[in-house]
Amino acid sequence: MAIAIIGGLLAKGYPPTHISVSEPNESARTSISQKYGVPTFASNTDAVTSGPADVIVLAVKPQIIKDVATALVPTVQKHNPLVISIAAGIRASDLARWLGGDNIPVVRVMPNTPALVGEGATGMFAAGSVSADQKEVAMSVLGAVSKKAYWVEREELIDVVTGLSGPAYFFLMVECLASAATHLGLPPSVARGLASQTCLGAGKMLVDTDEDPAELRRKVTSPNGTTEAAVKSLLESGAREAFKKAVEAGAKRGEELGELFGKL
Numbered sequence: 001m002a003i004a005i006i007g008g009l010l011a012k013g014y015p016p017t018h019i020s021v022s023e024p025n026e027s028a029r030t031s032i033s034q035k036y037g038v039p040t041f042a043s044n045t046d047a048v049t050s051g052p053a054d055v056i057v058l059a060v061k062p063q064i065i066k067d068v069a070t071a072l073v074p075t076v077q078k079h080n081p082l083v084i085s086i087a088a089g090i091r092a093s094d095l096a097r098w099l100g101g102d103n104i105p106v107v108r109v110m111p112n113t114p115a116l117v118g119e120g121a122t123g124m125f126a127a128g129s130v131s132a133d134q135k136e137v138a139m140s141v142l143g144a145v146s147k148k149a150y151w152v153e154r155e156e157l158i159d160v161v162t163g164l165s166g167p168a169y170f171f172l173m174v175e176c177l178a179s180a181a182t183h184l185g186l187p188p189s190v191a192r193g194l195a196s197q198t199c200l201g202a203g204k205m206l207v208d209t210d211e212d213p214a215e216l217r218r219k220v221t222s223p224n225g226t227t228e229a230a231v232k233s234l235l236e237s238g239a240r241e242a243f244k245k246a247v248e249a250g251a252k253r254g255e256e257l258g259e260l261f262g263k264l
């Protein structure tokens with residue numbers, strides 16, 4: 001996700017000299033420097049003190065974010081930068097505590113992997129210490145890789161965003177559709193191509209109009225037609241309940257990660 005943000009910011013015209021990147025792997029660090037022309041560092045501390053940073057983006061796994069945060073305490077306490085966290089489940093209060101105080105301006109964000117192709121969807125939550133100007137900055141950073149970005153008013157809703165916006169759900173749907181069509185005789189490449197393009201086209205229809213998804217579905221479902229038969233089969237097989245349980249499971253896991261790693 002860090003690479004997507006770097007590329008997105010540069011594409012929006014942000015100067016590469018204003019972006020400092022920390023990457024412990026020497027080979028990856030060299031590749032990033034050569035490809036994007038941004039300053040790179042082996043140390044997180046060196047990266048955030050080179051400016052010093054006005055904004056710190058923590059694009060790390062929840063398992064290691066505490067260690068990363070505690071190493072940044074001196075710089076954060078001295079300069080009070082905006083801290084944007086992409087770590088799933090980690091509460092703003094826990095992150096602020098690891099960074100040395102409750103007054104640290106923390107924004108939690110949950111972008112999804114279509115950000116890698118500039119088509120991300122992102123949920124965002126700002127702690128009480130985040131100013132209006134800092135919210136605009138956070139939006140501009142995530143807006144570089146997100147076609148849609150939304151603020152949520154309650155932090156627990158970020159876990160719902162996590163449960164909702166998984167592209168894997170759509171990959172699974174295309175996988176299942178293509179498999180079914182292959183079973184009925186279509187060549188695998190044709191089945192996958194048709195299912196993938198249908199998914200893309202349907203998604204574009206959704207984002208390019210203000211119509212409710214249910215209304216769009218009704219418009220393409222002719223009475224007694226093939227689509228009606230297929231949709232009826234899906235609903236009778238429990239599609240609504242399956243998706244409901246999937247979103248709930250994703251949200252619950254986000255909450256569990258916060259409980260697990262927030263106690264460290």
